[in-house]
Amino acid sequence: xxxxxxxxxxxxxxxxxxxxxxxxxxxxxxxxxxxxxxxxxxxxxxxxxxxxxxxxxxxxxxxxxxxxxxxxxxxxxxxxxxxxxxxxxxxxxxxxxxxxxxxxxxxxxxxxxxxxxxxxxxxxxxxxxxxxxxxxxxxxxxxxxxxxxxxxxxxxxxxxxxxxxxxxxxxxxxxxxxxxxxxxxxxxxxxxxxxxxxxx
Numbered sequence: 284x285x286x287x288x289x290x291x292x293x294x295x296x297x298x299x300x301x302x303x304x305x306x307x308x309x310x311x312x313x314x315x316x317x318x319x320x321x322x323x324x325x326x327x328x329x330x331x332x333x334x335x336x337x338x339x340x341x342x343x344x345x346x347x348x349x350x351x352x353x354x355x356x357x358x359x360x361x362x363x364x365x366x367x368x369x370x371x372x373x374x375x376x377x378x379x380x381x382x383x384x385x386x387x388x389x390x391x392x393x394x395x396x397x398x399x400x401x402x403x404x405x406x407x408x409x410x411x412x413x414x415x416x417x418x419x420x421x422x423x424x425x426x427x428x429x430x431x432x433x434x435x436x437x438x439x440x441x442x443x444x445x446x447x448x449x450x451x452x453x454x455x456x457x458x459x460x461x462x463x464x465x466x467x468x469x470x471x472x473x474x475x476x477x478x479x480x481x482x483x
Contacts, residue, residue: 293322293324293328293332294332296322296323296324297318297319297322297324297328297329297332297333297339298339298342298343298346299322300318300319300321300322301313301318301322301339301340301343302343302383302387303321304317304318304321305340305343305387305390306383306386306387306390309390309393309394310336310340310390310391310394310398310401311394311397311398313336314336315329315330315336315339318339337400337401337404340401340404340405341404341405341407341408342408344404344405344408344409345408345409345412347378347384347409348378348408348409348412348413350374350378351374351375351378351413352412352413352416354370354371354374355371355374355413355416355417355420356416358370358371358374359420359423362429364424364429364430364478365474365478367420368442368473368474368477368478369470369474371417371420372442372446372469372470372473372474373466373470375413375443375446375447376446376447376466376469376470379447379450380450380453380460380461380466382460385453385454385460388454389454391405392454413443414436414439414440414443415439417439417442417443418435418436418438418439418440419435420439421435421438421439421481422435424481428483429483430478430481430482430483431481431482431483432481438477438480438481441477442473442477445469445472445473445476445477446469446470446473447469448469449461449465449466449469
């Protein structure tokens with residue numbers, strides 16, 4: 284692979300192009316040719332960075348989740364579980380209720396029956412990473428004695444589920460994405476329940 288093909292700028296352009304193409308036509312109908320054209324690179328350059336369409340999809344999901352895991356790491360430095368959990372919840376809400384994430388989730392649900400492997404790729408590249416990061420945070424707080432968390436993994440999953448409990452209506456198009464005020468109500472309730480349940 285030459286230096287030009289390996290440039291971070293080209294990789295970012297390919298990921299952005301992939302997101303646009305996947306959102307427009309879905310995973311099944313998307314082609315590496317179309318993604319290369321959208322990114323204004325050769326198809327070989329796309330393959331130099333990503334060996335397959337599945338690999339490209341996984342990288343796109345990982346890339347979108349990296350910002351959240353970095354935000355979690357930064358928020359955890361505060362040392363105050365309530366502030367940290369609120370910060371994590373707000374960033375998570377911002378991510379899952381962005382227009383492109385809602386659209387991608389709908390496409391994913393439609394594509395999984397035809398491409399079962401896609402669900403596994405998505406989960407392992409995104410949600411599983413975020414859940415593990417939150418579980419690690421709870422485990423660390425339990426060790427420090429700031430929270431009492433018997434099962435960090437389940438607690439992490441339940442916290443994330445509580446925060447995003449209003450997502451189903453948006454996924455189904457029944458309602459628009461919740462307002463900032465409504466999101467704050469869900470965050471307040473989720474954080475309050477976790478702090479009460481995990482009081483040391």
